[in-house]
Amino acid sequence: MSVTREVALGEISDIALPDGKTLAAADILRAFTLESGTVRFVLEVADAGAAKALAPVEAEARRRLLALEGVDDVQIVMTAPAGKPAAPARGDAPSLKIGRHPTAQAGPQPVPGVRSIIAIGSGKGGVGKSTLTSNLAVALARAGRKVGLLDADIYGPSQPRMMGVSGRPASPDGQRIEPLKAHGVTMMSIGLMLKESEAVVWRGPMLMGALQQLLQQVNWGELDILLIDLPPGTGDVQLSLCQKAAVTGAIIVSTPQDVALLDARRAIDMFNKLKTPVLGLVENMSSYICPKCGHEAHLFGHGGVAEDARKMDLPFLGEIPLQLEIRLAGDAGRPVALGEGDVSDAYARLADRLIKGGLA
Numbered sequence: 499m500s501v502t503r504e505v506a507l508g509e510i511s512d513i514a515l516p517d518g519k520t521l522a523a524a525d526i527l528r529a530f531t532l533e534s535g536t537v538r539f540v541l542e543v544a545d546a547g548a549a550k551a552l553a554p555v556e557a558e559a560r561r562r563l564l565a566l567e568g569v570d571d572v573q574i575v576m577t578a579p580a581g582k583p584a585a586p587a588r589g590d591a592p593s594l595k596i597g598r599h600p601t602a603q604a605g606p607q608p609v610p611g612v613r614s615i616i617a618i619g620s621g622k623g624g625v626g627k628s629t630l631t632s633n634l635a636v637a638l639a640r641a642g643r644k645v646g647l648l649d650a651d652i653y654g655p656s657q658p659r660m661m662g663v664s665g666r667p668a669s670p671d672g673q674r675i676e677p678l679k680a681h682g683v684t685m686m687s688i689g690l691m692l693k694e695s696e697a698v699v700w701r702g703p704m705l706m707g708a709l710q711q712l713l714q715q716v717n718w719g720e721l722d723i724l725l726i727d728l729p730p731g732t733g734d735v736q737l738s739l740c741q742k743a744a745v746t747g748a749i750i751v752s753t754p755q756d757v758a759l760l761d762a763r764r765a766i767d768m769f770n771k772l773k774t775p776v777l778g779l780v781e782n783m784s785s786y787i788c789p790k791c792g793h794e795a796h797l798f799g800h801g802g803v804a805e806d807a808r809k810m811d812l813p814f815l816g817e818i819p820l821q822l823e824i825r826l827a828g829d830a831g832r833p834v835a836l837g838e839g840d841v842s843d844a845y846a847r848l849a850d851r852l853i854k855g856g857l858a
């Protein structure tokens with residue numbers, strides 16, 4: 499039987515730190531999750547020196563976790579800010595260093611000029627959430643909407659690759675960040691603000707600050723809709739986002755497999771708890787049509803997401819087939835929704851539903 503999150507957590511809690519305290523007693527472990535065989539957590543440290551000293555602890559935690567049945571991957575993120583970020587005083591110019599502590603704000607805030615903010619989430623990783631987000635953004639732009647795309651997947655920001663952009667966004671006045679433009683979409687990714695060699699090293703408050711900056715310091719301009727590509731699962735980013743931004747609603751992407759659906763239900767449950775309306779579910783990798791003989795196969799099953807949506811009384815927004823061209827187009831930085839054909843039409847239908855629903 500696979501381990502539970504609690505068992506995995508217990509397995510590493512007694513690892514000794516350089517100062518003699520155990521990992522549990524030192525209170526530096528944050529956002530511990532176990533999802534689909536992947537353990538992810540954050541070790542909160544004061545600076546780069548402390549992070550270096552924790553390297554043996556990290557190695558030992560990794561070793562112990564990987565020895566557990568059902569754990570295939572361990573992703574550890576260390577907080578090691580270059581300098582201690584000072585809390586900005588009132589009237590300070592906003593810092594362009596992404597990943598600062600959050601500034602105080604009263605409840606979830608709208609993003610000026612942005613009509614609706616839609617979070618795209620999934621329970622399980624790899625179900626195609628980022629692919630769906632980039633294609634939906636392009637389809638909405640093709641339908642004449644002003645679309646923004648914020649890639650908030652701190653563990654694996656893939657939108658720069660999928661949308662074919664690179665380079666660090668400019669800040670001509672040193673205060674505001676200029677987003678990039680790709681395929682008619684205004685976009686910004688947490689990945690564009692980090693050097694490639696820079697590990698993402700944020701704890702809860704730093705993460706909140708970074709998200710706040712990406713929402714409020716970026717010149718988004720007038721947008722009908724801002725799509726936010728979330729990391730998979732139910733972690734700190736989802737929590738921070740729903741606390742910091744007036745999110746109009748969330749769309750959940752799942753493949754039809756039972757295991758993915760189980761995780762999708764958890765994600766829905768989390769959004770319900772955060773009082774963020776779930777706008778509907780999308781089934782990705784729904785069916786596969788053999789390009790040679792036209793035979794339709796259902797590699798991950800079919801219809802499971804629609805059925806779950808019905809059971810939970812949530813809208814089913816549509817299904818996207820499993821197609822090689824979707825992956826190839828994503829890898830090439832030109833989402834398939836830019837072209838013509840059945841697959842592009844499937845994304846266009848999804849976009850149309852959002853537009854007809856008054857969300858874009």
Ligand SMILES: Nc1ncnc2c1ncn2[C@@H]1O[C@H](COP(=O)(O)OP(=O)(O)OP(=O)(O)O)[C@@H](O)[C@H]1O
Pocket residue numbers: 620622623624625626627628629630651654656729730782783784818819820821822824825826828829
């Ligand atoms: N409908 C599809 N048909 C074919 N390939 C797809 C489809 N959707 C996604 N993919 C491919 O599956 C892989 C995972 O997709 P993607 O990165 O969008 O998933 P994700 O849920 O955002 O993953 P992560 O959890 O890592 O953020 C990518 O290589 C992508 O090109």
